[in-house]
Amino acid sequence: MANLQGSIGEGALAQRRAATARDPMIWAFVAALVLLFWVPELILYMGWAKFWIQFATQVFIWSLFAMSFNLLMGYAGMISFGQAAYLGIGGYTAGLLLKNIAGLSFYLGLAAAPLGGALAALIIGYFCVRRTHIYFAILTLAFGHIVYLIAFKWYGFTGGDNGVIGIPVPGWITEPTFANYYKFVLVISVAAIYLLWRIVNSPFGRALTAIRENPERADFIGIPVDRYRLYAFVLVGAFSGLAGALIMVNDRSVYPDLAHWTQSTQVLLMSLLGGVYTFFGPIVGAVLLRTMDADITQNYPEIWQLFLGGVLVLILFGLPGGIVGFIQERDIGSGDDHATRTAKLLRLFRRKSWMFLGGALLFTTFFSILQSPGAWLLPRTRVFEPFALATWGIVPCALLQLVVGAAALWLLLRRVDRFNRIDGALLLILPIAALVLHVYLGTPLSGLLIVLLWVIFTVYSLVQADFRRAYRLGRPPNGGG
């Protein structure tokens, strides 16, 4: 190896060293930080509800929680069902310290949360990391529930189900527009997520990936597998603790619910939804779940569960890589050149189109149920006009959409390999038509979702020459065109 390094010029070596230290992604993070920093001002200026500032704050916190969780699940291959425990421990650590120690600096209290999370993860992880797969999952679940029960039952210390309330926070946080706290959380979570980014791309992150892929082989390239699993568990415990403290400050109180296992499943869902083998996937999952949660849970708790179940089943069967994973799939491909990979993606899209249709229908039906609950066969007005879709009941409307959507997909996909200009036009018009239809039906949100998915799946990819070639002409990659 030494002679090899000698043969490379000093300059090239220095250059490589510099490239090693630099990470271009930092600019993406800085850009995100700068852009998002002014969102509260935008919301206030536009006169939108202040609720959205608070909502965005929660999305950031949950993104942080979900992404740190995904370091375990996606990178290290450790599926923890008890991650809420560290969220709760972080919240309680900061909350109890701030509440009980008069004059304790707010920032010190906050800084104690990741330490608390890490310490708990160290103790619990010590017993869990030796086990793998289902045993690991069950053990983390069990320990997580113990943490919840301690928070719930130990009235003397945690206040039990009364929670810890009235936690003192600095005045600037309680400022009524909530913009200050938004910015505080934004800075912390972007910084923490950037740290996570560095970790997953570091040699340590590679070691975790190797452990996920093949623990036996990882062991025999000299990586102490159990110890590295424990390190990962402790790290994630710290990030989760931080997220828990941020939630605590958000509510200025902390309840045992924070550590409840349902929170653990939320974060699991976010990762699955967005894509387990992607870094940014969990953000998408967090945004989606928090949006649905904010919109729907309060008013329609039963439907919410049903809907969530439906989405999950669709994702697991249709897009096992999650949403972001699906988009990236072509990049994970083999040594194929780009055109071949794109053609493969198309074929994949054709295979998955039923799931796409199912998802769209689910959204539509769901939103129409929300809009006029109970109007299964007839509109609530009981006046049915065949040519006014808005007067159709939910079931006939869904059936109609199923037929139209299936026909459209069939038209589009019947000859993926030999596509003509009319098909191309259809491809562009269809999502717009869908949007118009849905606005007309009074379910604009689902129309938007359809368009969004459509844009991601196709139009976004059409920009690329290779894709266009594969889709329109379908010649073999060396066939030119």
Added chain:
Amino acid sequence: MLLRVEAVTKSFGGFVAVRDVSLSVERGRTACVIGPNGAGKSTLFNLITGHLQPTRGQVFFADRDITGRPPHTICQLGIGRSFQRTNIFPRLSVFDNLQIAVLSHQRRTLNMLTPARALVHDETMALLDSVGLAGEERSTSGTLSYGLQKQLELGIALASEPQVLLLDEPTAGMSPQETADTIALIGRIVRDRGLTLLFTEHDMDVVFGIAERITVLHQGAVLAEGTPEEVQSNEDVQRIYLGEAE
């Protein structure tokens, strides 16, 4: 003796898979363990590399007792191995497979902040070339042909710059051409790096072509030991093993 196995026994429940086996390999030599399926060859390898704990007996590496050490320690001490069932990181690229092995060998895997992308690039590429995988660095390793996966696994084993290389059936499932290529590759690497090689193999041409000493296992016990000529002329071996196999 660089590697010495002393009277190791391994039983699974009541079943004795390896019975009182002793074996030693001198530095720089090539030794082979043969025996019919189920003779205990893989089990013996697992006992040496710490994947299994011997019921009795000891393993020495460079006069150091390594019995019962965990696999990662044994790897760090200087024993590299391949597995009978190909054992790579299937969803990682070829480059990443080798890079993580090099990083681990250089004890850099606790680094949590430096981007790994550009680290040990040259070492990894040199290793990639030396096992004949030049040009495949971006392929997903699990999609490679069987022969190339075996080559990759060899590269992973070499990344830790071992003194002893243990190869468990390196040509199993290969076509005659692939077998010849693989053996040539292994021979070249062993010569260039001055490695000590211990391998198991079912192809007798290969065994008698490159092994300097052969140990024959039968039902977990050593049936014969010696130079290829000695083993070939051993009556027990001819009766029990060579006769059946050919």
